[in-house]
Amino acid sequence: MTFFYRTIAREFLNYRRKPGLFLNPLIFFGLVVFLFVVGLGPDEAKLNQAASIFILVASLLSVLMSAESAFDQDYEEGSLELVVVSSNSLLIYSLAKSLAHWVVTFLPLILLVPFIGIGLFLDVEQIWVLCLGILLVSPTIILLASVGAAMTISLPRNGVLIGLLVLPFYVPPLIFVTGLFEAALLKQNVFPYVYWLIGLLFLALGLAPSATSACLRIAAED
Amino acid sequence: MIFENLEDFFWMEGLGPFVLGAYFITFVVLGINLFFPMIREKRLRFELRNENYELRSDARFEE
Amino acid sequence: MFEAVSFSLNIGDILQVCGPNGSGKTTLMRTLVGLYKNYTGCFDWDLPSPPLYLGHRPGINENLTPRENIKWVFELNNQHIKAADIDDAIRQVGLAESAHICCSDLSFGQKKRVALAPFCLGKNSLWIMDEPFSGIDGVGITLIEELFRKRSLWGGSIIFSSHQAIPSGLAVKKLELQ
Amino acid sequence: MLGWFHRLGSPKTFFGMSQSWPKTFGLLSLVLLALGTVWGLLFAPPDYQQGHSVRIMYVHVPAAAVAQSCYLIMAISSAVFLIWNIKLADWAAKSMAPIGASLAFLVLITGAIWGKPTWGTWWVWDARLTSTLVLLLLYLGIIALRNALEEKGNDGRPCAVLALVGLVNLPIIKYSVDWWFTLHQPASFTLTEKPKMPPEMWIPLLLMAAGYYLFVFSVWTSRIRNEIISRERKTAWAKAWAGSQ
Numbered sequence: 237m238t239f240f241y242r243t244i245a246r247e248f249l250n251y252r253r254k255p256g257l258f259l260n261p262l263i264f265f266g267l268v269v270f271l272f273v274v275g276l277g278p279d280e281a282k283l284n285q286a287a288s289i290f291i292l293v294a295s296l297l298s299v300l301m302s303a304e305s306a307f308d309q310d311y312e313e314g315s316l317e318l319v320v321v322s323s324n325s326l327l328i329y330s331l332a333k334s335l336a337h338w339v340v341t342f343l344p345l346i347l348l349v350p351f352i353g354i355g356l357f358l359d360v361e362q363i364w365v366l367c368l369g370i371l372l373v374s375p376t377i378i379l380l381a382s383v384g385a386a387m388t389i390s391l392p393r394n395g396v397l398i399g400l401l402v403l404p405f406y407v408p409p410l411i412f413v414t415g416l417f418e419a420a421l422l423k424q425n426v427f428p429y430v431y432w433l434i435g436l437l438f439l440a441l442g443l444a445p446s447a448t449s450a451c452l453r454i455a456a457e458d
Numbered sequence: 459m460i461f462e463n464l465e466d467f468f469w470m471e472g473l474g475p476f477v478l479g480a481y482f483i484t485f486v487v488l489g490i491n492l493f494f495p496m497i498r499e500k501r502l503r504f505e506l507r508n509e510n511y512e513l514r515s516d517a518r519f520e521e
Numbered sequence: 522m523f524e525a526v527s528f529s530l531n532i533g534d535i536l537q538v539c540g541p542n543g544s545g546k547t548t549l550m551r552t553l554v555g556l557y558k559n560y561t562g563c564f565d566w567d568l569p570s571p572p573l574y575l576g577h578r579p580g581i582n583e584n585l586t587p588r589e590n591i592k593w594v595f596e597l598n599n600q601h602i603k604a605a606d607i608d609d610a611i612r613q614v615g616l617a618e619s620a621h622i623c624c625s626d627l628s629f630g631q632k633k634r635v636a637l638a639p640f641c642l643g644k645n646s647l648w649i650m651d652e653p654f655s656g657i658d659g660v661g662i663t664l665i666e667e668l669f670r671k672r673s674l675w676g677g678s679i680i681f682s683s684h685q686a687i688p689s690g691l692a693v694k695k696l697e698l699q
Numbered sequence: 700m701l702g703w704f705h706r707l708g709s710p711k712t713f714f715g716m717s718q719s720w721p722k723t724f725g726l727l728s729l730v731l732l733a734l735g736t737v738w739g740l741l742f743a744p745p746d747y748q749q750g751h752s753v754r755i756m757y758v759h760v761p762a763a764a765v766a767q768s769c770y771l772i773m774a775i776s777s778a779v780f781l782i783w784n785i786k787l788a789d790w791a792a793k794s795m796a797p798i799g800a801s802l803a804f805l806v807l808i809t810g811a812i813w814g815k816p817t818w819g820t821w822w823v824w825d826a827r828l829t830s831t832l833v834l835l836l837l838y839l840g841i842i843a844l845r846n847a848l849e850e851k852g853n854d855g856r857p858c859a860v861l862a863l864v865g866l867v868n869l870p871i872i873k874y875s876v877d878w879w880f881t882l883h884q885p886a887s888f889t890l891t892e893k894p895k896m897p898p899e900m901w902i903p904l905l906l907m908a909a910g911y912y913l914f915v916f917s918v919w920t921s922r923i924r925n926e927i928i929s930r931e932r933k934t935a936w937a938k939a940w941a942g943s944q
Contacts, residue, residue: 238599239596239597239599242593242596246582246585246589246593249584249585249589250582250584250585253584253585261668267923309582309583312578313578313579313580313582313583314577314578314580314581315580315581315582315593316574317556317574317576317578317580318574318576318580318594318597319597320555320556321554321556321572321574322571322597323556323569323571323600324597351874354847359671359873361744378648383860386846386857387844387857387860388857390848390851390853390879391847391848391851395842395845397843397847399838400697400839400840400843401840401843401844401861403836403840404833404834404836404837404840404865404868404872405864405865405868407695407833407872407875408868408871408872408874408875411875411876411878411879412875414879415878415879432875436871439867439871443862443864443867447860447863447864450781450856450860451856451857451860454856454860455857456556457556457557457558458853459743460741460743460744460784461741461744467740467741468837471745471751472816473750473751473752473816474751476742476752476755476812476813476815476816477740477751477752477754477755479812480755480758480759480808480809480812480813481736481740481754481758483805483808483809483812484758484762484805484809486844487801487802487805487808488732488914490801491739491797491798491801491914491918492914492917494797494869495721495922495925496745496919496921497924498774498922499921499924501940502925502928502932503940503941505932506928506932506937506940506941507940507941507942509932509938510814510941510942512884
């Protein structure tokens with residue numbers, strides 16, 4: 237367990253020294269949302285209908301952007317080899333890295349969402365649901381992105397490839413989140429969607445780290 | 459036989475182009491599937507034969 | 522790649538793996554630490570702790586300082602190390618002035634020295650070092666030799682790879698790879 | 700059993716054993732496909748609702764089933780490769796990916812052609828079509844990853860992991876997509892769910908399905924054989940193979 241905390245601490249130190257690693261995706265997120273708004277026009281009803289979805293999609297894209305290099309540095313420097321040699325669990329290592337990644341990418345996003353929501357004429361309840369949706373879906377997204385990053389670790393310029401690999405896996409969480417938003421908008425029961433999202437999260441938690449660590453081991457042993 | 463003549467068959471009450479098009483595309487896709495491995499097999503045989511030939515001629519050269 | 526390699530090592534032995542480029546020195550090193558699985562054969566040793574490994578890529582994070590990097594190497598082995606000891610090691614490898622700056626500002630040779638610093642402190646009974654002498658200046662080479670000498674006196678074993686001859690009079694076993 | 704398994708895993712044994720498979724099964728499958736086509740086009744009755752466009756079913760539905768089976772086979776091969784480290788299984792998974800992708804593509808195209816006269820548009824975001832699209836994307840991702848890895852000289856283990864993770868994902872996608880579309884539109888009438896299908900409709904369907912399966916098997920073994928030859932080109936038996944004929 238201590239290895240888990242130490243890895244997280246090291247990641248945070250790394251992010252603090254290189255803020256671009258998590259600020260760039262945030263800026264990218266802002267740009268995508270801004271362009272969407274410009275494209276849709278200032279019509280309040282139109283914006284209101286589409287806002288939740290494009291905020292969510294923009295956050296997915298921005299996270300995918302930062303995830304592509306999640307393990308690149310460790311691989312190129314040889315830190316990954318040291319972890320493999322040192323008989324520490326790669327599973328814990330990848331989980332710790334995912335958690336740190338989540339904290340620096342999605343946490344600021346969730347804090348940013350209320351302000352963007354006010355700017356897009358969402359009412360308080362919609363903003364709540366939007367935050368809840370992102371909160372529930374983001375760990376799944378991060379875990380899946382880390383699998384993609386670990387698979388393509390030894391490949392240069394892997395951004396588009398990760399997108400292609402991860403996209404099919406993003407479909408179910410995305411569907412349930414949009415379902416959640418719609419149910420909230422129509423004042424229906426949102427709990428089935430919440431349960432589904434939690435279920436998907438647990439499934440991802442059970443499978444993704446082992447897939448990630450398997451791929452990391454393969455990369456280190458190549 | 460459902461159709462009375464060839465024209466009926468190609469027309470299929472207006473649906474002929476769709477139905478026959480679907481069958482056509484199916485066989486094109488299957489044909490491509492069949493074709494590629496065959497081409498590759500030919501090329502591999504050719505390459506390997508050439509390698510063999512070069513090896514043998516090298517050996518002769520050394521003698 | 523190489524075939525039919527066998528060697529045995531006693532406590533305090535230093536083994537140099539030598540051979541021309543492409544003879545499989547790095548592969549042998551990686552096999553020994555478990556980074557290369559595609560081999561047949563076996564090696565059995567009785568080690569109280571995992572070997573300390575210096576790879577082709579030294580494992581130095583650019584965004585961390587030498588101090589933090591060295592600490593991380595020991596944390597990986599669940600060894601707690603005092604801050605004073607780390608500073609001492611940094612002084613030994615001659616980086617006392619650079620202990621606070623990020624490794625991205627260090628030269629290649631200096632990074633190599635950072636990677637060597639854990640070897641000044643490690644209690645691990647076996648060192649496995651892949652090309653420790655590459656990219657390092659004359660002072661660094663004598664430094665490593667000094668490390669080796671102390672190490673073997675203390676009863677630790679070292680396996681290292683290098684294609685160059687070691688100038689000083691260390692008692693070194695040699696393993697030639699074709 | 701295990702010994703037999705290992706012998707099958709040896710490229711040389713498999714290569715010797717499968718000598719006649721591509722041709723035999725290929726011919727057999729072409730006969731079945733031809734029979735099914737003739738029956739489906741000429742003898743099967745038109746549907747009372749859809750008319751003659753129901754004939755597209757005979758190429759569309761079996762292709763959909765086979766495209767999914769291909770994925771299952773690929774995933775099983777990948778698992779065998781990861782667990783027992785049998786290289787042949789990796790090559791088998793590699794050989795299956797393009798076949799599965801082309802079949803998924805075929806399903807989409809024939810589905811679109813069926814949709815035009817039936818729904819009035821080439822494409823609807825129908826559950827079945829959408830999950831097939833995702834299946835196609837999964838295949839394309841695996842193929843792209845494989846190409847990128849082989850360019851770097853790495854083996855296909857990450858691909859195998861991806862195939863296995865995808866296998867878990869497929870039913871989830873299927874379920875979630877189904878659920879989403881039933882929420883968004885009333886259930887459209889489907890090709891397969893017929894209350895009673897007369898034998899003159901399901902017999903050609905069966906013929907086509909068997910034909911597809913045999914066809915895939917034939918192409919698959921042929922691709923595996925090519926893979927074996929190109930990897931083992933330095934061996935004596937590979938050279939002997941090139942010299943024969």
